[in-house]
């Protein structure tokens with residue numbers, strides 16, 4: 001699972017790892033925009049098109065959780081067919097962003113709620129390892145602004161443009177990593193070019 005704040009460079013890392021693990025890896029990204037009705041609702045919520053629902057922390061988190069529940073059979077099929085499955089955001093994103101929106105920490109009620117809903121009730125596959133791509137929030141903000149300018153039909157969503165939120169998300173991620181929440185966490189410095197061969201080895205451990 002590749003995790004980090006918005007603009008941390010998760011997609012670039014995922015693509016590099018895909019190269020390093022050539023032929024043995026499958027990749028999927030959450031939320032699944034354009035694939036699942038939940039993904040499309042999430043996009044609308046992030047861009048203020050669901051009215052007050054976009055402000056409902058548990059409601060939005062439930063959409064992400066339902067997106068993953070729907071994808072669970074596909075993830076299991078990918079796990080059967082490949083040595084590695086790289087997921088660009090997974091359950092920990094829901095824990096980190098929701099807790100940060102509620103001004104809670106990694107040990108708070110919200111993180112426990114995500115665990116109970118996603119792994120308990122929905123039974124989504126348990127992650128094997130996390131890579132936390134760690135970059136200073138100010139660098140990540142510059143990257144996501146640049147991306148919003150270059151990608152047509154996008155624009156920074158309401159969470160991406162909230163620098164205080166991104167800093168709190170970074171703090172929750174640090175707490176989840178320190179506790180090895182759900183699976184071991186490997187912290188990667190995203191302000192330099194990561195050694196993907198080394199990372200691929202860590203994932204294989």
Ligand SMILES: Cc1cn([C@H]2C[C@H](O)[C@@H](COP(=O)(O)OP(=O)(O)O)O2)c(=O)[nH]c1=O
Pocket residue numbers: 006030031061064065088089090091093094095097098159160
């Ligand atoms: C997957 C996931 C993402 N998020 C948040 C993180 C991001 O701010 C936002 C969108 O995800 P993101 O991966 O950044 O998509 P994109 O950049 O392509 O729009 O959703 C959650 O809150 N919970 C989740 O379970």
